[in-house]
Amino acid sequence: xxxxxxxxxxxxxxxxxxxxxxxxxxxxxxxxxxxxxxxxxxxxxxxxxxxxxxxxxxxxxxxxxxxxxxxxxxxxxxxxxxxxxxxxxxxxxxxxxxxxxxxxxxxxxxxxxxxxxxxxxxxxxxxxxxxxxxxxxxxxxxxxxxxxxxxxxxxxxxxxxxxxxxxxxxxxxxxxxxxxxxxxxxxxxxxxxxxxxxxxxxxxxx
Amino acid sequence: xxxxxxxxxxxxxxxxxxxxxxxxxxxxxxxxxxxxxxxxxxxxxxxxxxxxxxxxxxxxxxxxxxxxxxxxxxxxxxxxxxxxxxxxxxxxxxxxxxxxx
Numbered sequence: 556x557x558x559x560x561x562x563x564x565x566x567x568x569x570x571x572x573x574x575x576x577x578x579x580x581x582x583x584x585x586x587x588x589x590x591x592x593x594x595x596x597x598x599x600x601x602x603x604x605x606x607x608x609x610x611x612x613x614x615x616x617x618x619x620x621x622x623x624x625x626x627x628x629x630x631x632x633x634x635x636x637x638x639x640x641x642x643x644x645x646x647x648x649x650x651x652x653x654x655x656x657x658x659x660x661x662x663x664x665x666x667x668x669x670x671x672x673x674x675x676x677x678x679x680x681x682x683x684x685x686x687x688x689x690x691x692x693x694x695x696x697x698x699x700x701x702x703x704x705x706x707x708x709x710x711x712x713x714x715x716x717x718x719x720x721x722x723x724x725x726x727x728x729x730x731x732x733x734x735x736x737x738x739x740x741x742x743x744x745x746x747x748x749x750x751x752x753x754x755x756x757x758x759x760x761x
Numbered sequence: 762x763x764x765x766x767x768x769x770x771x772x773x774x775x776x777x778x779x780x781x782x783x784x785x786x787x788x789x790x791x792x793x794x795x796x797x798x799x800x801x802x803x804x805x806x807x808x809x810x811x812x813x814x815x816x817x818x819x820x821x822x823x824x825x826x827x828x829x830x831x832x833x834x835x836x837x838x839x840x841x842x843x844x845x846x847x848x849x850x851x852x853x854x855x856x857x858x859x860x861x862x
Contacts, residue, residue, distance in 0.1 A: 709829060720843075
């Protein structure tokens with residue numbers, strides 16, 4: 556067993572254990588932390604597939620942004636965990652049976668030899684001068700440039716949707732109304748009072 | 762060397778685990794969203810594995826787009842979760858039956 560095989564099977568075991576902890580652990584904060592471990596192990600497995608750019612993107616964007624967003628939300632909400640766990644064990648046997656059958660079916664098809672090393676040999680490892688980012692960019696900005704622009708649009712829609720959903724105007728906040736400030740005239744602010752002149756006590760003594 | 766089938770079985774196991782998660786945590790929307798993230802990750806792992814073994818970069822481009830859509834989905838889902846919690850002080854799915862669906 557060489558280093559590549561060792562690291563692949565090690566990361567796979569970590570990924571499976573962490574993923575099963577994500578769905579079974581009681582505390583949602585711990586679930587998010589195990590989810591971070593899942594994504595990190597997945598990034599390491601993608602490195603064994605020479606998908607370096609996507610592995611780094613998974614760590615930076617997913618672990619760095621999306622998981623931190625999850626963590627923020629989970630910590631902000633005051634969740635009653637006990638009520639949410641009702642019926643947890645009730646569906647455990649059915650879930651295990653269905654998942655086991657699914658994995659068995661997939662394994663029967665995939666381990667049948669059609670996806671083995673004889674049918675699809677592993678490509679030779681690329682040299683140091685090969686850049687995965689460059690290759691991905693060459694495809695992304697030529698063949699898929701329209702889809703790339705659509706992806707940017709989807710992110711824009713997500714920004715607007717997230718802000719407009721959670722934004723609320725509170726009563727009693729002080730804001731400037733620029734139009735009223737510009738429209739103001741001398742009559743709105745200044746009042747000239749006509750009155751006869753008076754002499755105060757201090758001025759008398761001088 | 763590692764055959765392609767081991768990567769596929771790994772992503773199949775990940776898919777099954779997230780299905781179990783959806784079964785078990787039917788009431789907790791946060792865990793449901795996390796299980797959906799796991800489902801998308803297993804699909805992505807298939808794409809990356811096939812892309813490497815077939816020597817075709819298109820699979821990795823698709824993973825790029827799936828990551829984009831998943832990030833958008835997670836942010837909108839969490840925003841909806843926040844307004845649901847703000848209005849009802851609960852994220853239990855059973856408390857959200859007012860539409861009588």
